[in-house]
Amino acid sequence: MAEYSRQVDAKWQRRWAETGLYSFDPDRVDEKLYCLSMFSYPSGAKLHIGHWWNYGLTDSWARMKRLQGYEVFEPMGFDAFGLPAENYAIDTGIHPRESTMTNIDTMRKQLQAMGAMFDWDYEVVTCEPGYYRWTQWLFLQLYRAGLAYRAKSPVNWCPGCNTVLANEQVHDGSCERCDAEVRQKNMTQWFFKITEYADDLLGGLDRLDWPEETKRMQRNWIGRSEGANIRFPLVGKQGEHIEAFTTRADTLFGATYLVLAPEHPLVDVLTTEKQKEEVIAYRDYAASKSERERLATEREKTGVFTGGYAEHPLTGEHLQVWIADYVLLSYGTGAIMAVPGHDERDFEFAEKFDLPIPRVIAAREDDIDDSLPYTGEGVMQNSKEFSGLTSSDGRQEVVGTLEEQGLGEETISYRLRDWLVSRQRYWGAPIPVVHCPHCGVVPVPEEQLPLTLPDEVDFTPEGTSPLAQCEEFMQTECPECGHKARRDPDTLDTFVDSSWYFLRYPDNRNEEEPFDSGWIDRMLPVDQYVGGAEHAVMHLLYARFITRVLFDLGYVNFTEPFEALVHQGVILGPDGYKMSKSRGNIVSPDDYVEEYGSDVFRLYLAFGFNYVEGGAWDDAGIQATRRFLDRVERWVNRLQTLLSNRPGSGSPQRSEITEELEYYWHNGIRKATEDAEVFQFNTAVARMMELTNALYKYDTEIPDQEKDIQLLENATRDLLLLLAPFAPHFAEEMWEIFGGEYSIFDQQWPEHDPQKLVQSEIEIAVQVNGRVRDTICIPPDASEEEIREIAESSERVQKYLTGEIKKTIVVPGRLINFVV
RNA sequence: GCCGAGGUGGCGGAAUUGGCCUACGCGUGCGACUCAAAAUCGCAUGGGGCUUUGCCCCUUGUGGGUUCGAAUCCCACCCUCGGCACCA
Known part of the structure; x- marks a missing residue:
């Protein structure tokens, strides 16, 4: 009986390794297909279901591509720098390098046991000097191109631990370790100028074969908006002005006050002696709020008057200048003109603080409710000579007038901010610059890379980046003037590591350069990228940005790294909630793999869920796939018996059953191929089950001497080929029994015969007023007239055809639908 | 709060994108095989009702709308999930 087991996995994994079956052949680069799963972060020691879900099924897709003739490049590696290893080290004293490397060893073994086609010769580990050397190189390229700069920026600061906190370490405004209230503190940080690429990144999206919702998220994240910067001269401060960005210059005459972000530099200039105390207190209050809190529109508005005034650029009116935390320094100019009549937040604010709320826009059509605040477009009123213009004309006219007077101009603003890449942490790639008292910031010469991360570092929080405490690391000479200088104590965001790893895979051993451009241009872009939707914006945007920079610098000849993208869903716990230790609903793959073998587990993941949606784990389902493989195995054995007892002279009889089998055979090939192509693995497997059922039915209903053995052999052969990507070890084993030549993965993917899908009769529904009343059988080529006749003659239908x-x-x- | 996705039988999920709701599988029931059970093979199976060879009504989170026809499109609401720039 059932033979497939863990031992079969081991047998074929050994054979595959011995024969180098999955080694990428560079000579066939013209047929290459670069299939990439997002590499894994080695935080836990073991693979979880999510890994199997992502890697196992992407491997199935890649195996189909191999069978279709592609030279598949399917590498794997580890995103090995990052916060969890450092936190673990703080708690246990185990060095991040040690814990990370141990985890990687375990995970690599488990990934091998999965039986995927990963070619480990191309492995990449981001925390190894051989890799991060080139991450540092990348930093230097951006620096030279003027795309890396230093600026002050607020960070989460825990006064208790004396350290910078990640957002996830802040709970309800307090530090997760010591409970102290977290403050926003300005620190000098390195940035990459991703905003310079905002329009390119936006434009590049259209062409990509990515999920529409992901593109939409990226577009919203970039948040391009066209508008104007308008200058409001400060009253009594000659030459100084507030610059405010607005998309609604047509509402300028409705601006009754201005609001600055509390951190805005002009606040000090504007605040009067009388208001000083209040302003300082409010700034302090704002520093305790996170950005997300500040942006919540439902929260009650807060703010204080600075005591200062600015002039309306067109009326000369004196407008109060307030500060409020719903205005962010990081967006636009950090200042807004408040138009309470036509903006929800300004309206709320004005009501609360009793500021005037004039109307300057009226709806154009009467049936629209334009009670204030009216945020729609319309016709300008109470706007001097502009009254009567439509919003869109008005915007142009107003900005034009301002421009003539030097008080404003058209501007495009982005929600996207520059990428903050420095981290005050140990476990990352050191930033390769030197701070020299004479020369300032000096890049480390490329030939001195890698700038190695020292091992002997005390990484418990001490108020600075851990590396700052390591004199051995910090002390250096200026590469330019040779005087004593200090290194930069910060490390790079791990997103920098992962924003170019796909470029390193195909040339991972290169010690001269990050990659050979000629080679990489042939290997990339990635043909199919698969990874979680949680990366829809940040990782995927950063990787696109870096690729474009390298294109502009002449290192690669493509602008987009990932041609096609699929997000796998999430497998939830049996209770329907996300698996988590705290919920205690974690399902571990190991026990299932041990009991059933890798293929049963993989096949269940393929069959039991929608790949893009995921779903709750269900124990019962895995039995079903076990049963299905057993059923196939019994059939393969049964076929061997039939073959050895092949009746000498009996000629095969055609019948309905034969036609049915042929239909399921060829329909199975067609649909399984189409569905697997677009990652609809569950329906692909369903078609294989149907083919298996049809084989059983044929076997039970047709007497042995009338069986068309050739037909059975061909259909079975194709069934095994269809199944091979999803149950690779099992399929090899069956292929061997079947008498096929090693390896099944060197065979050709089957093709369907459209002739076999033509049916002599088709069934259609007959509706009366849209409700199904009967079904009729018609020839597939019947004319409308004929269909109508057949349908009308049905007794059941006639009952309803009154009138x-x-x-x-x-x-x-x-x-066919009759409307009566 | 903002951006994005989702909600279909007892259960996992299908549905050619506006055209027979529930493919395939699980579960359940019945039958065959068996001394018996398991395994296996086959058949049936959305819910309710009736005058039960058959017929009628209802059904895709909730409520409304568009249409000959809606799981699919529109409006409002409820719930779940992903992201929100220092988790990766």
């Missing part, structure tokens, strides 16, 4: 037929709708191959 005159007003209309008849025929959907070919589907239904």
